[in-house]
Amino acid sequence: SYELTQPPSVSVSPGQTATITCSGDALPKQYAYWYQQKPGQAPVLLIYKDTERPSGIPERFSGSSSGTTVTLTISGVQAEDEADYYCQSADSSGWVFGTGTKVTVL
Amino acid sequence: EVQLVESGGGLVKPGGSLRLSCAASGFTFSSSNMNWVRQAPGKGLEWVSSISGSSSDIYYADSVKGRFTISRDNAKNSLYLRMNSLRAEDTGVYYCARYSENYRTLAYWGQGILVTVSS
Numbered sequence: 001s002y003e004l005t006q007p008p009s010v011s012v013s014p015g016q017t018a019t020i021t022c023s024g025d026a027l028p029k030q031y032a033y034w035y036q037q038k039p040g041q042a043p044v045l046l047i048y049k050d051t052e053r054p055s056g057i058p059e060r061f062s063g064s065s066s067g068t069t070v071t072l073t074i075s076g077v078q079a080e081d082e083a084d085y086y087c088q089s090a091d092s093s094g095w096v097f098g099t100g101t102k103v104t105v106l
Numbered sequence: 107e108v109q110l111v112e113s114g115g116g117l118v119k120p121g122g123s124l125r126l127s128c129a130a131s132g133f134t135f136s137s138s139n140m141n142w143v144r145q146a147p148g149k150g151l152e153w154v155s156s157i158s159g160s161s162s163d164i165y166y167a168d169s170v171k172g173r174f175t176i177s178r179d180n181a182k183n184s185l186y187l188r189m190n191s192l193r194a195e196d197t198g199v200y201y202c203a204r205y206s207e208n209y210r211t212l213a214y215w216g217q218g219i220l221v222t223v224s225s
Contacts, residue, residue, distance in 0.1 A: 001168075094167060
């Protein structure tokens, strides 16, 4: 299977914008998905099919895609957005998760 | 409301076996692709295995192939993961997750169950 690479950490002040990238050779051919995971909790789907947002997910979360990189943007970051974020995509037989990014709200 | 509840975790010695269960409710289980995903302590998410609704299509991560077996009982709305020849590196929280046709990914997750492999 292939790899999805994310920055280990991102720090952002409240009200500012956080940008998390995810790079992988297969991303031009496969959709990407984003999850948020808070300590002791299961992952929650934030973005599906590169840019779509499930019902109930705040509009400040958005996704974009360009070539081998997909991006999760959190606009107007709130304290409650402090969490780990994972990108995900499919390979020939299963799922591949990114290395994960810890977002710290200063 | 979709509910997924894992059970069967615990402490097991290296080389031992364990069977995890996942009780599903709130959706048509028999037509849903189901998955196991795990997370080692302080580490990221790792997909483990998936099974189609009819059990006709089964896939495993290379790290567990030959040691783990996924199965399901649609009459009981239950998913299972039989884990043999367990190693220390199998330690972690194991999540049951349901694939959503609408979202085209694992949209629903259980709360997870801890498996610890240690002597």
